[in-house]
Amino acid sequence: MNERIASPRTALIVATTLFFMWGFITVLNDVLIPHLKSLFTLNYAQAMLVQFIFFGAYFVMSLPAGKLIARVGYRGGIMFGLGLTGVGALLFIPAAQWISYPVFLAAFFVLASGITLLQVAANPYVCLLGEPRLASSRLNLAQALNSLGTTIAPALGGALILSGAVLGATELARLDPAALLAYRSEQAAAVTGPYVGIAATLFVLAFLVWAFRLPNLTEATERADAAHHRFADVLGFRHVRLGVIAIFLYVGAEVSIGSFLINYLSMPSIGDISESAAARYVSLYWGGAMIGRFVGFVLLRQLDPGRLLGVFATIAAVLVAITIISEGRIAVWSIVAIGLFNSIMFPNIFTLGIARMGAMTDKASSLLIMAIVGGAIVPLLQGMLADRIGVQFAFVLPLLCYLYIIYYGLRGSRIDSDAQVPGDVDTNRAARAAGH
Structure with missing residues (x-):
């Protein structure tokens, strides 16, 4: 029985929601950093390990992500990326229960690894959905949704995570061990709600990618992988x-x-x-x-x-x-x-x-x-x-x-002027499509 493949328009609607989600998740770090800094009484260098781990995943995982997409295609890569990002979000639950900064950092790495895979897959995928001459407009739409996510996340995250009373280092030092543990448990638990919601949304998106039978576009990946330049x-x-x-x-x-x-x-x-x-x-x-x-x-x-x-x-x-x-x-x-x-x-x-x-x-x-x-x-x-x-x-x-x-x-x-440039092509559309 033949699958009914979703239309490019349907595929575009589903795919562009990914840009909103990774923009939302990435900028939510800006809210979590001061929260975790206070929770674990970190200095600034220790607090910035969040971004070090998160963006370090781009460097570590980008090439493996490209190889995976070359094997399973863009559709499979998107589904895998959504699932991995969802698992990373769920890891915030044990991190909060154990009140462990290293476990939080591990959760950030898994989360960012999934987003890296989504970035590698979704940018070219949206570009390939439809007429080539309209690729730029499709990616501009996707990047606008990415910016919408980065705009909403701090306000929503601040309301959900930073709304409680925060004690300073001097006040924390005055608490007895039982009261300190209770305070830290309450502050850590404030993180779990938003990330459970994020995980649920990501798993729903993964299901939609599967249910709508988005075009796989594997052949485009194979063509891109065929270049042998070092x-x-x-x-x-x-x-x-x-x-x-x-x-x-x-x-x-x-x-x-x-x-x-x-x-x-x-x-x-x-x-x-x-x-x-x-x-x-x-x-x-x-x-x-x-x-x-x-x-x-x-x-x-x-x-x-x-x-x-x-x-x-x-x-x-x-x-x-x-x-x-x-x-x-x-x-x-x-x-x-x-x-x-x-x-x-x-x-x-x-x-x-x-x-x-x-x-x-x-x-x-x-x-x-x-x-x-x-x-x-x-x-x-x-x-x-x-x-x-x-x-x-x-x-x-x-x-x-x-x-x-x-x-x-x-x-x-x-x-x-003396460089032997391998071709003279108009790259403006592709570059604008790859916006951050």
Whole structure:
């Protein structure tokens, strides 16, 4: 009996919900970091292990994910990724019951491994669903839903996880062992509800992918896997090599700022607000990125992507500098506004990094995706810096990241005139489709 394969439109509706889910889950880390920091009385470097583990999974799991998809196809890869992400979400239950930070970190790694698989599968899958000339519009829709997830998660997560009374280190020290255990059990249990809901949603999505018989598109994977160019060959091109560094630093800066926002805004000299109230500003930070993507889409139809990247990175660098030297409302809004100017950076860097790479485009793309590991390294370094010089002055690290991105946009992204480029193709649509 022949299966009835879902139409491309139905498949697109199901597939684009994945972008919302991984955006929601990823940014929920920004709420969990201050919660776990308080729960386990961590320093900033220890708290940033959350992002180190989470984004480190991109580096560790991206190549195995590609090999799995080559074997089972995009549909199978999406189902497997949803299931693995759901299992990671359920691991928050034993982590909360045992009140164990290492188990929380293990749960983050499993969760992120599933999201890595979804990222590797879903971006090209949505691109291949339908007419090639409309691939960009389909991926723009998907990325808009991703931004919606990153905007909603901090506000909802803050209300569910950070609404309870939080005790400081001095108050915790005054509690007897039984009261301390009860307090920590209550705080840890606040995490489980949202993640059980996430797990249930992911398993339902996996069922829908199976029930709607989404097109598998295995043959596209096989074609992509047929290229035999070495990664070393790709790194021989200056604009790719420098683009990998730019992605690493951009994602690192973006994640670092989001990770420190709640702790930073709750400081008496800055926002002097509760962590729950600060979480709403995290939504504004990520919401700015959503708005900026629509604005950037219009601007990029007329302006050079390298120059626009340089301008946006310059404004972001200025805003970080203001954040470092100011206090009160100026410091609050300067750091929140950075989200608006982060918006076009990932797709523009990606566009410039794969420009005119022809048959090597898939390898260049893989290297750029692996560079998302910057979200693991830079926040950890900023956490170490914050422990030594304070949270506010530690923002000098993202400032340095933006300075490099200015250089890449204006100069580093230029293709050497004597480079033997393997083809001269229009990569703009593919690059915009791969937006962060």
